[in-house]
Amino acid sequence: MKEKNKKQIIIEQLHILEAGSEGVCIGKHENKVVFVPYVVPGDIVDVQVFKKKANYYEAKAIAFHRYSTDRVNPNCEHFGLCGGCKWQNMNYQTQLYYKQKQVTDNFQRIGKFDFPQVNAILPADAVFAYRNKVEFAFSNKRWLQVEEMPDADAGVLNTNGLGFHLPKMFDKVLDIHHCYLHSGLGNEIRNTIKDYAIRHQIPFWNARSHEGLLRNLLIRTSECGDMMLIFVLTAFTPDAERLMDFVLEKFPQITSLLYVENTKKNDSIADLPVQIYSGNDFLQEKMGDLTFKVAPLAFYQTNSVQALKLYEQTARLADIKEHQTVYDLYTGAGTIALFVAKKSKKVIGIEYVESAIESAIENAALNNITNTQFFAGDMVEMLTDEFVASHGMPNTIITDPPRAGMHPKVVEQLVKILPERIVYVSCNPATQARDIAMLTSKYAVQEVQPVDMFPHTHHVENITLLCRAE
Numbered sequence: 173m174k175e176k177n178k179k180q181i182i183i184e185q186l187h188i189l190e191a192g193s194e195g196v197c198i199g200k201h202e203n204k205v206v207f208v209p210y211v212v213p214g215d216i217v218d219v220q221v222f223k224k225k226a227n228y229y230e231a232k233a234i235a236f237h238r239y240s241t242d243r244v245n246p247n248c249e250h251f252g253l254c255g256g257c258k259w260q261n262m263n264y265q266t267q268l269y270y271k272q273k274q275v276t277d278n279f280q281r282i283g284k285f286d287f288p289q290v291n292a293i294l295p296a297d298a299v300f301a302y303r304n305k306v307e308f309a310f311s312n313k314r315w316l317q318v319e320e321m322p323d324a325d326a327g328v329l330n331t332n333g334l335g336f337h338l339p340k341m342f343d344k345v346l347d348i349h350h351c352y353l354h355s356g357l358g359n360e361i362r363n364t365i366k367d368y369a370i371r372h373q374i375p376f377w378n379a380r381s382h383e384g385l386l387r388n389l390l391i392r393t394s395e396c397g398d399m400m401l402i403f404v405l406t407a408f409t410p411d412a413e414r415l416m417d418f419v420l421e422k423f424p425q426i427t428s429l430l431y432v433e434n435t436k437k438n439d440s441i442a443d444l445p446v447q448i449y450s451g452n453d454f455l456q457e458k459m460g461d462l463t464f465k466v467a468p469l470a471f472y473q474t475n476s477v478q479a480l481k482l483y484e485q486t487a488r489l490a491d492i493k494e495h496q497t498v499y500d501l502y503t504g505a506g507t508i509a510l511f512v513a514k515k516s517k518k519v520i521g522i523e524y525v526e527s528a529i530e531s532a533i534e535n536a537a538l539n540n541i542t543n544t545q546f547f548a549g550d551m552v553e554m555l556t557d558e559f560v561a562s563h564g565m566p567n568t569i570i571t572d573p574p575r576a577g578m579h580p581k582v583v584e585q586l587v588k589i590l591p592e593r594i595v596y597v598s599c600n601p602a603t604q605a606r607d608i609a610m611l612t613s614k615y616a617v618q619e620v621q622p623v624d625m626f627p628h629t630h631h632v633e634n635i636t637l638l639c640r641a642e
Contacts, residue, residue, distance in 0.1 A: 489637040
């Protein structure tokens with residue numbers, strides 16, 4: 173290890189040992205863990221430390237001595253700057269290995285409970301162009317490459333950009349030319365909109381001064397061929413109207429063109445009305461033999477093909493019989509609830525977002541499903557003894573909470589209700605392991621099934637079956 177000016181630490185020939193849970197990789201130096209992004213297990217690198225803590229360093233690679241045999245060339249020209257695909261330089265089979273290992277490690281280190289061998293992770297059929305929802309940000313102060321600096325200083329460079337926020341930078345957007353997780357048409361639409369706005373001098377948003385007309389662009393697609401665009405604007409102006417007319421003429425594939433007026437200093441639009449400019453105010457989506465109407469801002473799994481695999485495995489582990497009652501906690505728009513309804517006597521869905529429950533009720537009617545009931549409210553306040561007494565004791569509970577996992581009081585209530593089976597679907601194995609540990613006084617883990625929903629990222633979905641101990 174070299175230390176320059178007692179500030180800059182260089183670690184030479186660091187062996188990268190494995191991939192970590194946050195998309196970075198791990199080496200070890202003098203009893204300290206060293207976290208390094210954009211490298212691959214098996215690489216031998218020199219790294220420069222930029223953050224020092226008592227037990228670990230955070231560093232960046234500055235020279236390579238040996239490349240891992242698991243390394244591949246990333247497709248994306250933005251790799252290394254955009255934080256979206258940190259594992260795109262790692263071959264896909266190795267990605268799957270580390271995703272499955274993430275599940276096992278969290279269950280062992282955080283959960284500390286007994287569990288059977290984890291099933292082989294279900295891979296994705298498509299590792300590129302799989303996202304059905306992408307959100308881009310406009311900025312008049314895009315991230316500049318080093319070679320662009322002289323032109324920027326001379327005032328002859330256009331600094332408008334449309335792309336993704338750089339990690340930990342609220343005011344800097346990386347201008348995206350081609351996102352490989354999005355469709356070719358989606359990329360063409362984004363670039364065409366950006367070029368039109370620059371040519372016609374429509375002001376891009378400035379996140380520091382809170383000025384500009386164009387703030388965000390959401391593009392959503394469906395397996396049915398629907399395409400929805402949502403512009404987020406500070407106001408609906410003649411410039412905005414001309415832009416939307418141009419987009420509709422240029423891309424007749426768009427089935428929904430919507431806009432939101434956001435004058436707030438933050439980008440959250442969940443509390444703002446969505447206005448229809450042209451077409452439908454929903455996407456139509458297919459999931460097996462079900463049809464769903466997806467509202468503009470409603471949650472829907474962003475990988476439609478893998479979502480079907482996820483729900484098929486959830487239904488398999490739930491093993492529901494026709495006489496049984498099922499509770500679906502954190503039901504969202506009711507996708508899981510409706511998916512398993514045909515196998516059960518009754519399904520009760522609970523979700524805190526009222527608009528999602530409205531969508532769930534509408535989708536049940538759309539599919540002629542009559543044995544479901546949906547309720548909106550905070551899970552802690554909804555899942556009470558009185559609620560269970562009113563709607564029936566569940567034989568099976570399916571729970572699919574957000575990344576933060578379940579509130580401890582919800583876990584306590586599950587132990588109190590004591591259904592025969594709990595099927596826990598999670599996008600965060602760490603919080604899943606924490607919650608399951610609180611259930612193991614009454615339950616045993618019977619099966620663990622990871623599913624890869626997001627190739628080239630460290631994220632993994634995991635389904636765990638818990639059966640009541642007799």
